[in-house]
Amino acid sequence: MNVPPRNPKARWCESCRHGEFTGLPVSGCVTGDWGLASPASIRVARFIVRRRWMPRISEEMTMHKTEIFRPAIDLIGGDVLLRGNAASEGASRWHVVRDLEQAEALAWQADDSVDVVWNDLREQQTANIVFEGEGEVWDYWETSLSPRFDAYLSERGWSGLCDDVVGDLYYICCNKHSDSGHRLWDEMLEVYRAGGWPCGWGGGEYPDGRLAAFLPTPRE
Template sequence: MVEMVREVELGENSNLVNEVIGFVNSGLLLRSVNQVVLGGAEISDLATAKKYAWVQVYGEESFTWADLRSEKMSEVWDVVYGGGEKYTEMDIKLSELLDELSRSVQKQLLPKHRELLDDIVSDLKCCLYSRAVQGKTNEFFEGILSAYLSGGWPCGWVGGWPKGSLLVYRDDATDTGGIGDRP
């Protein structure tokens, strides 16, 4: 039984935030739903995906995948923490959901995916905040959400940052898109 994360009322973007919550509540995390992630590369080897997520560096600054996500999230935090009372209330409401979100994600993960818990919760939190603050205008986090909605785990980047595309691990991916066993 998947623990339900409650919906939240945040004003104009509530429906977008609640779409993310609805997905978490659907029990479809990392489950194939036969959708394709457009414009990204896919891999099916979990060990390789973890290397891309945790070891590989991207771009001239040699950012890790976590650094890239953090860099993109800083744009959202700038709005949240610089936007006054409206965003303070939103931050409180979303923060109250994070423990429920984490428990729900944890219950859905297969044993082989348990190591991914922190990354997945962090990604979904970023998607919630991005949608609350920016609607669907943040292409980076909308791409990450799209990867999850299609049953994948966004684990890195292919091509020179910021050009290129999202790399997505899927348990059932058959075509590696030329990625092979790098890095």
Template sequence: MNEFDTLFQPARSLVEQGRLLDTRHTSPAQPDIWQYLVDIRQAKHHAWHADETLVEVWTDLREKHAAMLPDLVGAYEHWSTHDYDVLEDYLTSKGHPELIADVEADLFHGCVNHHFKVGDALWETIMAAYAAGYWPCGWGKAAFPQGNLLVWRPTPT
């Protein structure tokens, strides 16, 4: 066991328990600040493209909040070498290998936020969405922290 094992445990647990991108175990009552998308194409568009309907570009918002987290020398390399393959296999088995870069970055930053008790509301909201089986893919209606987290709900398999 090394110093990073406990850091990444929340992400590992989502994969090990089969909860990542799996809404079968999710209660229908979710936070009111979530806006649910059922079309994966729409979700990808919001996640990866500037959109006049959104106040902030999702990738820009995530990068801005990632910059506020502690810089962990060696942590990302450890994550990449030990967890990337497992995560890639898992997402491929769910039919969504194209989401690997986003999911990996989100889980990494969410774990750092949690482990060091930073309390960044964006990462806490993102991790809550993943824990519920959704893919967080945008922020809409108003600038963060007002507005809504856009989440894609995978069809249970």
């Protein structure tokens, strides 16, 4: 990552284009060829760059990654996730399931009893969800956000659905961020916003048919 020079008198290193701070014992790049620079000069310059820029860069990157997951964060911020909904605008488009065991069967069965194997369909729909910095985004999700969703669901009695829900929310947000255009993830987000859980696909091979949605009894 190129760090813009903070000092207006700073120059750019011609070899690697990293910022170069003037006023040090020598002119040189903190990552490039220091020429006659002494080890002490190198340590001083590196310290200055880290101290001045890294906290700011880290904060900006964290804010950016947080915004990628804003649709998911809003679900727990508004206490909507798996809250339940007696009626929803999207319910007419979905095959609504009210029984959890039936919903789990639709979601996890992988035999001829279901029109479409739900796990397989979701895996297929992750194709082309690719964007710059995906590895860092995944690490941020796993270390900073995923534990929050696990705790939220467990506290409300939904620990058995944690893996499915957390995985769904990751790809829902990444699909929106990357503009991949997979409408399945957008429709799944609508189910989550309605307080439900997308649990399968029926009525035909995707994209024919419709989404199955578990809508639990609304909690007080």
